[in-house]
Amino acid sequence: xxxxxxxxxxxxxxxxxxxxxxxxxxxxxxxxxxxxxxxxxxxxxxxxxxxxxxxxxxxxxxxxxxxxxxxxxxxxxxxxxxxxxxxxxxxxxxxxxxxxxxxxxxxxxxxxxxxxxxxxxxxxxxxxxxxxxxxxxxxxxxxxxx
Amino acid sequence: xxxxxxxxxxxxxxxxxxxxxxxxxxxxxxxxxxxxxxxxxxxxxxxxxxxxxxxxxxxxxxxxxxxxxxxxxxxxxxxxxxxxxxxxxxxxxxxxxxxxxxxxxxxxxxxxxxxxxxxxxxxxxxxxxxxxxxxxxxxxxxxxxx
DNA sequence: GTTGTTGCAAACAGTTTGCACGAAA
DNA sequence: TTTCGTGCAAACTGTTTGCAACAAC
Numbered sequence: 001x002x003x004x005x006x007x008x009x010x011x012x013x014x015x016x017x018x019x020x021x022x023x024x025x026x027x028x029x030x031x032x033x034x035x036x037x038x039x040x041x042x043x044x045x046x047x048x049x050x051x052x053x054x055x056x057x058x059x060x061x062x063x064x065x066x067x068x069x070x071x072x073x074x075x076x077x078x079x080x081x082x083x084x085x086x087x088x089x090x091x092x093x094x095x096x097x098x099x100x101x102x103x104x105x106x107x108x109x110x111x112x113x114x115x116x117x118x119x120x121x122x123x124x125x126x127x128x129x130x131x132x133x134x135x136x137x138x139x140x141x142x143x144x145x146x
Numbered sequence: 147x148x149x150x151x152x153x154x155x156x157x158x159x160x161x162x163x164x165x166x167x168x169x170x171x172x173x174x175x176x177x178x179x180x181x182x183x184x185x186x187x188x189x190x191x192x193x194x195x196x197x198x199x200x201x202x203x204x205x206x207x208x209x210x211x212x213x214x215x216x217x218x219x220x221x222x223x224x225x226x227x228x229x230x231x232x233x234x235x236x237x238x239x240x241x242x243x244x245x246x247x248x249x250x251x252x253x254x255x256x257x258x259x260x261x262x263x264x265x266x267x268x269x270x271x272x273x274x275x276x277x278x279x280x281x282x283x284x285x286x287x288x289x290x291x292x
Numbered sequence: 293g294t295t296g297t298t299g300c301a302a303a304c305a306g307t308t309t310g311c312a313c314g315a316a317a
Numbered sequence: 318t319t320t321c322g323t324g325c326a327a328a329c330t331g332t333t334t335g336c337a338a339c340a341a342c
Contacts, residue, residue, distance in 0.1 A: 021321085021322090022315090022316055022317075022320095022321060022322065023316085024315075024316070024321095024322065024323085025315090026322080026323070027322090043306080043307085044305095044306085054324085055323085055324085056323065056324040056325065057307090057324085057325090058307090058308075058309080058323075058324070058325080058326095059322080059323055059324070061306090061307060061308075062308090062322085062323085063322095077277070082305095082306080096265055096269065096271060096273075098271065099274065105265075105269055105271070107261075107265055109261065110258070110261060111257050111258070111260065111261055112256070112257070112258075112278075112280070114257065115253075115255065115256060115257050115280075116280060119242055119251075119253055119280065120282075123242065123251055123284070123285065124284065124285025124288070125242060125244065125251070125282045125283065125284050125285065125288075126282050126283045126284075126288045127242075127280060127281075127282035128245065128281055128282040128283065129280075129281055129282070130278065130279060130280040130281065131223065131277070131278070131279045131280075131281070132258075132276065132277070132278050132279075133276065133277045133278075134258070134261075134262060134265065134273060134275075134276040134277075135273075135274055135275055135276065135277070136266075136271045136272045136273035136274040136275070137271065137272045137274065138269070138270065138271050138272075139269065139270030139271065142270070142271075142272045167296080167297095168295095168296060168297065168340085168341055168342075169341080170296095170297065170298080170340075170341070171340090172297080172298070173297090189331080189332090190330095190331085200299085201298085201299085202298065202299040202300065203299085203300090203332090204298075204299070204300080204301095204332090204333075204334080205297080205298055205299070207331090207332060207333075208297085208298085208333090228330095228331080
């Protein structure tokens with residue numbers, strides 16, 4: 001299963017426009033940085049790498065928050081406390097995360113809507129959404145060693 | 147669906163013993179505190195409340211980490227960044243969280259094992275586990291107001 | 293008695309904020 | 318030109334750690 005193509009930069013501008021916010025060189029650079037790896041990066045990674053480009057720490061934080069709101073970035077839980085952010089296309093997707101190398105593959109069918117309906121009926125909850133993350137070890141990391 | 151009964155304190159001691167760790171008055175008090183509410187509490191709540199009993203902040207942190215490792219506590223994501231910890235029985239359970247009042251109901255059947263098998267076959271991942279959390283508004287919070 | 297646990301305070305890590313300057317529309 | 322975004326540094330919040338006193342086994 002190959003990683004679905006994320007947006008290229010030319011499609012990015014309209015997203016910012018739609019949100020009535022500016023498409024700056026920093027914001028593009030930050031998004032490009034995260035889009036560079038299928039496993040994404042932590043904010044710390046991004047800050048370290050983008051400092052060289054003269055992009056400040058605060059801007060990275062503010063932009064990551066923004067990109068997540070725009071559905072251009074999604075976060076997954078790393079082994080530690082820190083989150084890793086991955087570039088993604090919008091829609092209903094969940095991450096399948098490799099705990100060894102950090103590689104992330106997204107999948108759509110989580111089959112939870114049936115469970116939600118049944119829970120809703122049993123408990124009276126009005127279900128608004130769910131958070132799902134599956135983790136394990138990817139083929140490359142499993143094969144051979146470990 | 148009523149909340150399944152969690153362990154009472156008399157069953158607690160063996161769990162600590164099995165983990166070769168001590169069953170102290172502080173640890174019991176901290177577990178009791180979280181067990182008191184079906185919605186659980188944040189660490190900040192616990193620190194504030196248990197300070198009166200002379201239990202220090204560091205102990206609360208260390209103990210919560212321990213209790214989670216012992217499967218006596220599980221955390222859910224609050225609206226903000228802070229986690230909320232709820233007392234729970236061990237086993238495969240997931241939280242259904244009310245975002246309005248914080249009430250948590252646990253459920254077991256998440257139906258994800260079929261999804262995992264199919265993903266595993268498609269991607270070659272060795273799946274080790276998953277994190278699932280469903281959120282919404284509970285019956286009490288939905289009914290009438292809001 | 294031995295060893296793990298606790299409380300305190302100080303150290304840390306990650307994140308947010310105020311403000312003057314600079315760049316997008 | 319106007320307004321929003323940026324960089325910097327300082328402030329914050331939540332969490333971890335070192336160490337002497339203490340309690341569980």
